Amino acid sequence: MNGFHLPPYARTMGMEVDHVEDGGVPVIAMDFAGRVQGRPGFLHGGAIGGLLEMAAHAALRAELDRQGSAFRIKPINISIEYLRGGVEERTFARGEVIRAGRRVANVRVEAWQGDRTRLVASSWMNFLLAPPKEN
């Protein structure tokens, strides 16, 4: 991942690259703490959303790196399904690039905790691809 580094928001929230899976796709993780808590004992939906977006970004950056593309990535939209309450555990998220075209990329993202088959949230996200700025 030459092109991807976690921005200040992600570091503030305690997100980190947990590991990189085959194919170069990073899994982003976030520990439970007061800063990500919504109602008592559960993860805040916005914190889950932020983690999903970061994993989507990371997966797309990895895919663009693989293609040798230095295009910039801008979020267009996201739709999140909350499947079950996130509990006081470490949360993981991984994105899958469905298509990276010339102008738009479509990414699916999932978040889970202890058991990868029991998803906490599922989402799709679209990105606008923009040529790198001329210096």
Added chain:
Amino acid sequence: MSKDEKAAGLMKTIMPEGFVFDPERGARWFTRAGHTGFLGMEYHDHGEDWIELALPWREDLVGVEETGVLASGPIISLLDNATSMSVWTRQGTFNPQVTLDLRIDYVRAATPGKTVIARAECYQVRRSMAFVRGIAHDGDISDPVAHTAGIFMLVSSEGWAKP
């Protein structure tokens, strides 16, 4: 005290009998701690079925270091909270609910340094679901930063929160 008794006690604290949800006090209570407190969300304004929350810009919430543009994550959180509170504002009471789905369109990047305001409206409540929509802007609502539509599931208070 058993876990259930603790949970019931927590619900009573949040919602004593005859409780009327005051959006301003409620919003201040819900933004005092946890994720909302950490992000620095604030109550801004409300009406019969809408509420506004504000999120002041902060360097450590930036998503693009080179430009200082706020990350979209805090905007999801802001819209999630504002839409959630719009349901209680419309109902005039507090009922446990969870986010079923939330869709957000990022219309443009938020202006670095500016406070983002989310105006959220609950436009219908059915027996199991509350339907919401909202706009995030940084000073001019006709020039939005983001637009959202979502659905909350109304749930029983049992197990809703863990004291």
